[in-house]
Amino acid sequence: MLGTFVYSNPTKLYFGEDSLKFLNDELPKYGKKVMLIYGGGSIKKIGLYDEIIKILKENDKEIIEDGGVMPNPTVEKLYEGCRIAKENNVDLILAVGGGSVCDYAKAVSASAYCEEDPWDKYFIRMEEVDNKIIPVGCVLTMVGTGSEMNGGSVITNTATKQKIGCGFDEKVFPKFSILNPIYTFSVPRYQMVAGFFDIMSHILEQYFSGDDDNTSDYIMEGLLRSLIHSSRIAVKNPKDYEARSNIMWTSTWALNTLVEKGKSEDWMVHMIGQAIGGYTDATHGMTLSAVSMPYYRYIMPYGLHKFKRYAINVWNVNPDGKTDEQIAKEGLNRMEEYMKEIGLVMNIKDLGVTEDMLEGIADNTFILTGGYKVLTREEIIEILKASM
């Protein structure tokens, strides 16, 4: 655990089949006006919307609705949410949905009282929040982003084709999140497996960095093994409670700042994936899966020691009589088999990417420096071509 760091995560988690009841413990802590944020209406289909309205009314809350949050929330939607929050002087934002809904809720929380354009201040310039913050609570219905216990928020600017993730500090973290694995049972298979890979990618982005050998790497190996084990069960039986609950918990801990401690972190798969998202509106997890194998095969020689360790500790590759490179390659092959097995999108063509977009996607890819190899624009294009 090299370097000096601070760990602080104030989000309170309520987990389990009957965790919605804890909303009754939380609501009295906040004022009367609750802004209820949700997505396309799936929460109405599963009856959760009605349950939550009932609890809010029982707690004597005034409800201000803001539905229709899209899978990739836009900056225009953010402006609208800020207007609603400010005009109604809301006391609590209750986000009910998946990562996009939580992301959007946190963006509104930090931006509603921002005196300049929040897109410029918080997403382009990534400044610290210095205005009034509206507290956020989440009821999670889809897993993957980890947004329920961190400060992350991804917003898309369709005009500039930019999809940018910002990391708000702990003041903007949800005050509480309610995690009921049963809510995730009804997520369509495509979104479900995309979420599984989003979790895996979060872990790998942190794991494949640094020369040091630290406790975070060991925790991540545990999380990866748990995820691989449970996701194989979940794709066969999406209503397996134990599998879905393990995945939900793994997802939260994969990206709540714990496993990044002591790590330099890579995040290039997310940078490329987000650039693709800016061009295609593809499902986030699938943009990651579609570029991951070409990316990891490309950087493998630069972090061979870690890819070898990954193969042995995560994919149970038997190292006997093999070179480091053979071991590492076998690990990546097993990862690829697993990805195909659970039904992930394995190339960007299937996401609607065309040859003429590649240069633009490369131009819109932020290049980060924490991984084993700092990519050039040309190398990104090469990886994108290998992902077609």
Add this chain to the structure above:
Amino acid sequence: MLGTFVYSNPTKLYFGEDSLKFLNDELPKYGKKVMLIYGGGSIKKIGLYDEIIKILKENDKEIIEDGGVMPNPTVEKLYEGCRIAKENNVDLILAVGGGSVCDYAKAVSASAYCEEDPWDKYFIRMEEVDNKIIPVGCVLTMVGTGSEMNGGSVITNTATKQKIGCGFDEKVFPKFSILNPIYTFSVPRYQMVAGFFDIMSHILEQYFSGDDDNTSDYIMEGLLRSLIHSSRIAVKNPKDYEARSNIMWTSTWALNTLVEKGKSEDWMVHMIGQAIGGYTDATHGMTLSAVSMPYYRYIMPYGLHKFKRYAINVWNVNPDGKTDEQIAKEGLNRMEEYMKEIGLVMNIKDLGVTEDMLEGIADNTFILTGGYKVLTREEIIEILKASM
């Protein structure tokens, strides 16, 4: 992750070589009167006492000293600490030391304003704290107990020969803890390895429970592997920063309520160990190491599936061509070899336990029901005899 649970851990951690500087960020949050709690004076030897006094004075604090906290803090000491805290109307308790000092600080924090005998209310009856709580901050100099990020507090009543650990709720958790691995360099070897085994035991007490297969088990396997790896380095070179920092971080996460989620938990090694502690004043971690092998060999048949998994995933036992029992036994044998290798006490005779104490120790052992086998008094005596 079966069952419904709540996770909330408000302790802020400052980690690293220069983490003491963050004391300057924390002190202004509290009033003028700081009660400085420490142990036998080792913090003076390493210069930490002077550094902290300097920072407290620079922050214009009035210092009320309470030194001399013993390795097993007594109830008489607790009464004295409560008197000092209350008489001086202290605003912050700053605990500088190892787990005993942190434990004692939390006991004072919760007990100073308790209107009845805190030993009866919080340790015997284990009631929830409903009186005023004095905030606690820690500067950790020894690892093992995890006390820096939880509500645990172990106090010994010498008159009744009772050593009882209570788990205060999150209101009593330290507000912040400063973790500098370098402070642990000067801990004597005996205490150092006792601390290593305390960590291991915390993990095993949670791991060896439940029929379920959940993410917590995978995280614990990661923590165990990291601990085994780094402790082998640390016993050869106690000043290996990376090893000591990994162990410090593992220790915190082994017992800060994370890995207990979804688990029924055993804790019988601690119950027996604490009963021995009530009779001998032996170092806590050594009471655990001395009984662990007889205990785990005794319960192995009742949790064979988990002992098999432990052998393979933690101790790299090759399962090919072996029965489950052979695999499990080989895992425990490797654990025993490791324990001897790092220099742990392997029998209770070496801790001063004599034959005539065994019945009394068994009588003072709380019998818990979360493990693979609920022990009888006679079985505890049998395990104690096997530990002689």
